[in-house]
Amino acid sequence: RRASGQDHSISDKELNVLKRLLRRSKMARERRDILSMLINQNRTLTYNQAASLLEFITESRERVLFVAKVMSKLSDDDGGRHLQAVLSETEQKMLKRMVSASAKQFSSANPTGRYKLDLQEDADKEVARRLVELRLEMLHVIKSQAKKPGWLPVNSIENPERIMRNMSLNGELIPPESLKLNDGGILKLDFVSQRHPTEDCLAIPDSMLFPMLGLSLNDMTLSMPDAGVTESHEEGFTAYKKLDSSVADLVLPVENDDAEADLLDDIRELMVSCFINLDQAKLFLRRFSNTFYQVEFLIGIFNRLIEYHGFNQLMQLLDDDAKSQLN
Numbered sequence: 001r002r003a004s005g006q007d008h009s010i011s012d013k014e015l016n017v018l019k020r021l022l023r024r025s026k027m028a029r030e031r032r033d034i035l036s037m038l039i040n041q042n043r044t045l046t047y048n049q050a051a052s053l054l055e056f057i058t059e060s061r062e063r064v065l066f067v068a069k070v071m072s073k074l075s076d077d078d079g080g081r082h083l084q085a086v087l088s089e090t091e092q093k094m095l096k097r098m099v100s101a102s103a104k105q106f107s108s109a110n111p112t113g114r115y116k117l118d119l120q121e122d123a124d125k126e127v128a129r130r131l132v133e134l135r136l137e138m139l140h141v142i143k144s145q146a147k148k149p150g151w152l153p154v155n156s157i158e159n160p161e162r163i164m165r166n167m168s169l170n171g172e173l174i175p176p177e178s179l180k181l182n183d184g185g186i187l188k189l190d191f192v193s194q195r196h197p198t199e200d201c202l203a204i205p206d207s208m209l210f211p212m213l214g215l216s217l218n219d220m221t222l223s224m225p226d227a228g229v230t231e232s233h234e235e236g237f238t239a240y241k242k243l244d245s246s247v248a249d250l251v252l253p254v255e256n257d258d259a260e261a262d263l264l265d266d267i268r269e270l271m272v273s274c275f276i277n278l279d280q281a282k283l284f285l286r287r288f289s290n291t292f293y294q295v296e297f298l299i300g301i302f303n304r305l306i307e308y309h310g311f312n313q314l315m316q317l318l319d320d321d322a323k324s325q326l327n
Contacts, residue, residue: 008043008044009043009044009045009046009075010038010043010044010045010049015045015049015052015053018034018038018053019052019053019056021034022034022035022053022056023056028058028059028062031056031057032057032062035053035056035057035066038053039066039069039070039073039122043073044073044074044075045070045073045074045075046074046075046076046079047074047076047079047082047083050067050070050073050074050079050083051082051083051086053066054066054067054083054086060088060090060091060094061094063087063091064087064091064094064095064098065098067083067084067086067087067091067095068095068098068099068103068122068123069122069123069126070083071083071084071099071103071104071106071123072103072106072108072123072126072127072129072130073126073130074108075108078107078109078272078273080106080107080272081269081272098123099123100116100117100118100121100123100124101116102114102115102116102117102124102127103117103121103123103124103126103127105268106127106130106131107271107272108130108134109272109273110193110268110271110272110300110303110304111130111131111134111191111193112191112192112193112299112300112302112303113190113191113299113300114188114189114190114296114299115127115128115131115187115188115189115190115191116186116187116188117186117187117188118186118187119181119183119184119185119186119187120184120185124187125181128179128181128187129181131164131189131191132164132176132179132181134191134193135163135164135176135191138163138193138194138195139163141194142194161175161176162192162194163176163191163192163193163194164176164189164190164191165189165190165191165192166188166189166190167179167187167188167189168187168188168189169183169185169186169187170185170186171186192302193302193303195303196303196308197275197303197304197305197306197308199306199307201275201306202274202275203274203275203276203277203280203306204270204274204275204276204280205274208270208274209280212263212266212267212270212284212287213251213283213284213287214251214252214254214287215250215251248282248283248286251283251286251287252286252287253286253287253288253289254287254288254289257290257293260287260288260289260290260293261293263287263288263293264288264293264296264297264300267284267297267300267301268300271300271301271304274304275304275305275306276301276304276305276306277305277306277307278305278306278307278310278313278314281298281301281305281314282313282314282317284297285297285298285314285317291318291319291321291322291325292325294318294322295318295322295325295326298311298314298315298318298326299326
């Protein structure tokens, strides 16, 4: 997916050399220096590679620091989530305090979102670097596709800021090309991925969808859109079905802001590995009463909505305040 066409991933041969060095190291400081050398390179690695290196770190704070710095370098779409799960409960709490919300929610599989990054912090700086890299990859693909007859989104070439929008450094608006990560400062931007799912992508499976909507399987009636026959509840089958309209009346808003925040976090985590269809998105919107969370929900699913041309239908369900925030 890289614009340069070069492979920046750590090879198994390189990983084995690193492991040999780590095994020979007698002191924690030596091991830390070896891992820092890896982290500071412009390289990616898989979850399995990162997890195998984490085994060499015994001190909790050092383990948390390693995970914080390496999360955005993982090539697996949901590698960051799995790597966090390797940490103990205490270490996960340390990670939450250490890593900014923007850095923690970043995923290369679904990078669309609002970011506020402190470029003095290693984890935030690495996320900013990955966003810049993703933008270049997307521009490369756009330019390649634009050469094909009948390809429409040529505006993305004329206006690259469609990808990294509203970018400011320390409150001053800047174009993406002028960003220098080593200068430090507070970076704010809206990242809009230009990737869209294909129509054959699977939506959220029923077993995950219903509990998040506050429903049980018995509350739902699923029917094939053209055949009109009721089918059994099957993993992932919701992607090809219309939810019965009466179901919407059973979906109620969550109790309070804290519950809305938790639901939003769960959906963001799910969108790393799943997609969502229009019917599911409409039902989820009913779970949010707070305008802020409605807007953040739509931002989070923007590039995971299977019928992405139907996004305007979701916009029509918002009040004017929410629409202006989303725009």
